[in-house]
Amino acid sequence: MADKYDIILSGVGGQGVLSVAAVISIAAMKDGYTLRQSEVHGMAQRGGAVLAHMRVSKTTIASDLIPKGSAEVVLSMEPMEALRYVDFLKPGGKLISAAAPYENIPNYPDLDMIHEKINSLKSSRIIDAKAIAKESGTMKAVNMVMVGALSAELDIRKESIIAAIKEKFALKGEKIIEANLKAFELGRISNSNKAEGAEK
Amino acid sequence: MSEMLVLGDEALALGAIDAGLAVAYGYPGTPSTEILEYIQRYTNKNESEIIARWCTNEKTAYEGSVGVSYAGKRSLVTMKHVGLNVAADAFMNSALIEINGGLVLAVADDPGMHSSQNEQDSRYFADFARIMCFEPRNHQEAYDMTIEAFHISELFHIPVMLKLVTRLSHSRSIITRNKTLPVTDLGTATDKLKWMSLPALSRGNWKNLLNQQEEFEQYSVNSSFNKLSLNKDFKNFGVITTGLGSNYYLENLEDLPIKPSHLHIGVYPVPAELIKKLAQNVDSLIVVEEGYPFVEKMLNGIIKDTLPVHGKMNGALPAFGELNPDNVRVAIGLEERKNQGSDSTSLPGRPPQLCAGCPHTDSFRALNVALENYDTHIVTGDIGCYALGALPPHSALDALLCMGASIGMARGASEAGRKNVVASIGDSTFLHSGVTALIDAASTNTNMTLIIMDNSTTAMTGMQDTIMTSPMIKNIVLACGVDPDHLRELKVLPKNHDENTKTIKEEIDYEGLSVIITLRECIHVVGKIRGEIK
Numbered sequence: 229m230a231d232k233y234d235i236i237l238s239g240v241g242g243q244g245v246l247s248v249a250a251v252i253s254i255a256a257m258k259d260g261y262t263l264r265q266s267e268v269h270g271m272a273q274r275g276g277a278v279l280a281h282m283r284v285s286k287t288t289i290a291s292d293l294i295p296k297g298s299a300e301v302v303l304s305m306e307p308m309e310a311l312r313y314v315d316f317l318k319p320g321g322k323l324i325s326a327a328a329p330y331e332n333i334p335n336y337p338d339l340d341m342i343h344e345k346i347n348s349l350k351s352s353r354i355i356d357a358k359a360i361a362k363e364s365g366t367m368k369a370v371n372m373v374m375v376g377a378l379s380a381e382l383d384i385r386k387e388s389i390i391a392a393i394k395e396k397f398a399l400k401g402e403k404i405i406e407a408n409l410k411a412f413e414l415g416r417i418s419n420s421n422k423a424e425g426a427e428k
Numbered sequence: 429m430s431e432m433l434v435l436g437d438e439a440l441a442l443g444a445i446d447a448g449l450a451v452a453y454g455y456p457g458t459p460s461t462e463i464l465e466y467i468q469r470y471t472n473k474n475e476s477e478i479i480a481r482w483c484t485n486e487k488t489a490y491e492g493s494v495g496v497s498y499a500g501k502r503s504l505v506t507m508k509h510v511g512l513n514v515a516a517d518a519f520m521n522s523a524l525i526e527i528n529g530g531l532v533l534a535v536a537d538d539p540g541m542h543s544s545q546n547e548q549d550s551r552y553f554a555d556f557a558r559i560m561c562f563e564p565r566n567h568q569e570a571y572d573m574t575i576e577a578f579h580i581s582e583l584f585h586i587p588v589m590l591k592l593v594t595r596l597s598h599s600r601s602i603i604t605r606n607k608t609l610p611v612t613d614l615g616t617a618t619d620k621l622k623w624m625s626l627p628a629l630s631r632g633n634w635k636n637l638l639n640q641q642e643e644f645e646q647y648s649v650n651s652s653f654n655k656l657s658l659n660k661d662f663k664n665f666g667v668i669t670t671g672l673g674s675n676y677y678l679e680n681l682e683d684l685p686i687k688p689s690h691l692h693i694g695v696y697p698v699p700a701e702l703i704k705k706l707a708q709n710v711d712s713l714i715v716v717e718e719g720y721p722f723v724e725k726m727l728n729g730i731i732k733d734t735l736p737v738h739g740k741m742n743g744a745l746p747a748f749g750e751l752n753p754d755n756v757r758v759a760i761g762l763e764e765r766k767n768q769g770s771d772s773t774s775l776p777g778r779p780p781q782l783c784a785g786c787p788h789t790d791s792f793r794a795l796n797v798a799l800e801n802y803d804t805h806i807v808t809g810d811i812g813c814y815a816l817g818a819l820p821p822h823s824a825l826d827a828l829l830c831m832g833a834s835i836g837m838a839r840g841a842s843e844a845g846r847k848n849v850v851a852s853i854g855d856s857t858f859l860h861s862g863v864t865a866l867i868d869a870a871s872t873n874t875n876m877t878l879i880i881m882d883n884s885t886t887a888m889t890g891m892q893d894t895i896m897t898s899p900m901i902k903n904i905v906l907a908c909g910v911d912p913d914h915l916r917e918l919k920v921l922p923k924n925h926d927e928n929t930k931t932i933k934e935e936i937d938y939e940g941l942s943v944i945i946t947l948r949e950c951i952h953v954v955g956k957i958r959g960e961i962k
Binding site: 241254264266268269276292297308311312313319334336 | 753
């Protein structure tokens with residue numbers, strides 16, 4: 229079992245980046261990790277670029293911020309935002325991004341070019357999170373699809389993440405919990421090595 | 429003892445609760461807001477008797493807390509760094525009275541200006557008032573220091589500052605809690621001479637405070653939060669860290685071949701004795717401080733130019749923005765870490781913007797169209813979501829200074845002879861510090877138009893209730909002396925655009941002071957209410 233993970237979570241304000249961080253945090257705690265998770269509140273949340281640093285470790289963590297060149301994973305809810313943080317990846321680190329763009333700026337670059345750049349990285353995967361969320365029963369579960377995809381890269385126990393999702397959505401009712409759990413499962417499969425388009 | 433996963437702000441809140449807090453006051457401001465919000469949630473959930481309230485502004489909040497202290501109970505007051513400017517009168521003078529119940533000021537700085545208009549360092553304010561300041565670098569320290577700060581406040585009879593920064597306020601980690609102490613009542617202060625800011629009395633009280641400085645420094649020297657570790661086998665350089673600078677230093681420490689001598693400062697006044705000890709053991713110093721070069725500047729007075737000092741003043745670390753593990757790494761002489769590179773500079777930025785369906789967008793659209801009728805015009809803006817009206821697509825604002833300034837600036841520009849001057853401000857900011865400037869403008873019937881964008885909430889900081897409801901704001905405007913014929917209310921909906929544009933133009937044309945209140949609830953408030961009903 230790895231004793232330390234540095235994960236960069238990115239997206240646009242309102243995409244549920246902080247919920248991804250919350251679920252991973254709760255699950256990591258259940259597995260006996262300590263953690264530091266830096267997030268963005270306030271002005272930056274209003275439709276702007278959002279970045280969270282998530283560090284889980286079996287030993288003391290000094291810094292809230294992840295050093296450049298240290299992250300095991302950059303997980304992004306949005307492809308252009310994914311590219312913004314590639315320099316956080318350590319050599320051999322993996323970039324995982326949702327496929328669909330969030331176009332709230334007039335000068336959004338050509339999407340094919342963005343996807344191409346992501347695919348040109350040594351280790352990367354683009355997940356069609358919207359389609360998977362739809363299949364799970366709620367478009368709101370896109371972020372849990374991404375939790376699933378991320379979880380395939382971590383040694384955090386699957387049961388711990390499932391329990392964390394149940395906790396996170398406890399007040400939202402059975403139906404919502406079920407849809408989010410399904411989104412998680414399908415997201416996890418979409419990034420498992422057996423799935424199509426495996427490691428390059 | 430129990431473990432909890434909390435924000436840095438929440439760790440501080442829990443420290444206050446467990447220290448036997450009686451009353452907390454504050455004004456919302458990123459990154460400090462979650463402190464008071466947490467105490468409010470805690471008191472609701474636990475049916476606790478703690479009172480936790482938002483106030484009209486930071487000054488009224490601070491004054492309230494001084495009153496609690498006078499009455500003999502422990503009080504916490506919370507604000508962001510620029511909020512302390514507003515509370516500064518009360519804060520500075522509270523250092524000269526004999527604090528009774530513990531008074532802790534939690535102030536959160538925002539280096540890097542994530543959600544602020546400057547990156548002022550509140551340690552200067554603590555020094556300015558000659559009081560003590562605690563600067564936590566992690567969640568456990570935020571918790572432990574808060575409890576200690578209440579103790580120190582009552583021990584030395586001074587207000588004590590707890591200084592946070594964004595990266596701690598908004599980072600989550602695990603803390604271990606002690607048991608919650610009950611609220612203690614020390615009884616109302618009895619010595620009137622120590623509780624009145626009159627020149628004759630203040631002279632004596634100021635002398636007492638100055639005499640206490642040595643005690644404060646002794647406490648600082650002996651505090652476990654100020655830690656000196658010497659390595660007598662390595663003289664090349666020693667390191668002084670403050671705040672989160674310590675975390676970034678420790679993050680890189682394992683890559684240094686040998687551990688340098690290190691002094692971390694977490695409690696102020698600066699422990700000069702420890703700095704001298706460190707300086708005697710090394711040939712140069714590297715100072716790693718989050719915020720301004722506060723300690724670095726003082727070094728000259730303490731070690732008298734005996735050593736070369738590297739820090740923010742000689743460019744070893746950037747004077748602008750936040751520290752991080754990468755810039756600190758270079759400052760202590762290590763190579764940059766290898767990474768996969770990035771062409772992020774070629775990507776367009778994604779600045780924050782008003783939400784889709786936001787009522788402010790309708791206000792700005794109508795204002796912009798109304799202004800097309802004039803060759804020249806000036807629109808002053810204010811602090812809140814509507815400051816985003818400065819950005820495209822609206823680009824509606826010409827000048828923006830600080831909380832409440834839109835109104836005073838508009839008055840000044842108008843009195844300087846400029847035409848078609850408009851001030852724009854939100855409901856909460858108007859009540860915070862716009863009202864007084866409106867009284868000024870009304871006293872001279874200054875030719876200007878004030879638009880109060882009333883969305884019934886303090887939206888930018890996360891939907892805290894405005895201190896007063898919309899109908900009351902109208903009454904306040906009238907009571908300031910505004911002509912009732914030139915107080916207009918507009919419902920800002922897309923379908924009313926033409927009508928609203930016409931009304932705004934009419935009031936700009938009016939030669940005198942007019943006020944337009946644009947009304948519609950923030951879309952998130954509507955969502956919140958619906959959520960509560962469900």
